[in-house]
Amino acid sequence: MQPIVIGHRGASGYRPEHTRSAYELAVALGADAVEPDIVATRDGVLVVRHENEISGTTDVASHPKFHSRRVTKEIDGIELTGWFTEDFTWAELRTLRARERLPEVRKASATFDDRFPLLRLRDAFKLIDRVAGRARRPIGIVAEIKHATYFDSIGLPLDELFAAEVNTAGWNAGDGRLTIESFERSLLGKIYARGIYGKRIFLLEARGKPFDEVARLGLKNAPRYADYLTDAGLYGLSGRIDGISVPKSLILETDADGQVTGATDLVDAAHAARLEIYCWTLRPENRFLAKTFRRGRLRADYGDWQSEFRTILGTGIDGVFADHPDLAVTVRDELAAED
Structure with missing residues (x-):
């Protein structure tokens, strides 16, 4: 079984992320699925x-009428200053336009700034239904639900809102198109309890602790992400979720100097525990590559992305998230032809 390629926020290496153009382009470039990140407005959209x-992905700062909405909050234990979706209605957010999040690295994408409006989740479902019909192949959605514990604390239960959207959109047919992922495993359980039966993927960081566990048990007693990545931790997840998704640093084996020497055994360990495993994020620019694969001095230049992608895709991994889906598809297909 070949790994699937998931357009990370669409084709976010080429277009401002989470826009109609980014999703459409991802499918055109061969992605098997796209990944929308999901948050809520004040009125529950x-x-x-x-x-x-x-502030980094829209033109909100250029709207004088919204200047007073700039505030400082603590989100999942981190203090942030800016403009937050939960302080706007959808009617207000729809007046904004999307901007490239990394303009210093992706100058070509930044030329599309302010051209595309924001999307609701229901818009993303309709868009993927439409482009899948044009492509004449099934296209999946890997829905990442963000900051569920925080949103629940302010009266916006994302599990309830998400379940309603999925059912209304006709995406709860059990046809394998829907995957739900979150850094909060408790959310995956809540969504399953609401009768949403998409594949459940637990996102794991290389360090730190899941915020839902911190909120429930306290910082001292909450398990670390690393605890779930041991053999015992993986077997403990088996049967409760369908898979895990990890940063690529946990797939790449490095020596004391930070040079990549191959791949870790994490993919095999996950499969032994009967879990699928995905990784994020495949990107070709030097800024994001392991230093072994960087070439030249400029962070925006492409390095030896082929070698890094081959190392990861050659592990037997079940899927990868890629900002440039065509590049990941190319390497995946080359490896398949070599078998």
């Missing part, structure tokens, strides 16, 4: 943005 703080 689910929108697709990387975070609920939107």
Whole structure:
């Protein structure tokens, strides 16, 4: 079984993320699925943005009428200052336009700034239904639900809102198109309890602790992400979720100097525990590559992305998130042809 390629926030290496153009382009470039990040508005509308703080991905700062909405909050234990989706209605957010999050690295994408409006989750479902019909192949959605414990604390239960959207959109047919992922495993359980039966993927960081566990048990007693990545931790997850998704640093084996020497055994360990495993994020620019694969001095230049992608895709991993889906598809297909 070949790994699937998931357009990370669409084709976010080429277009401002979470826009109609980014999703359409991802499918055109061969992605098997796209990944919308999901947050909520004040009036309970689910929108697709990387975070609920939107100063870096929209033109909100250029709207004088919204200047007073700039505030400082603590989100999942981290203090942030900016504009937050939960302080806006959807009617207000729809007046904003999307901008490239990394303009210093992706100058070509930044030329599309202010051209595309924000999308609701329901818009993303309709868009993927439409482009899948044009492509004549099934296209999945890997829905990442953000900051569920925080949103629940302010009266916006994302599990309830998400379940309603999925059912209304006709995406709860059990046809394998829907995957739900979160850094909060408790949310995956709540969504399953609401009768949403998409594949459940637990996102794990290389360090730190899941915020839902911190909120429930306290910082001292909450388990670390690393605890779930041991053999015992993986077997403990088996049967409760369908898989895990990890940063690529946990797939790449490095020596004391930080040079990549191959791949870790995490993929095999996850499969032994009967879990699927995905990783994020495949990107070709030097800024994001392991230093072994960087070439030249400029962080925006492409390095030896082929070698890094081959190392990861050659592990037997079940799927990868890629900002440039065509590049990941190319390497995946090359490896398949070599078998």
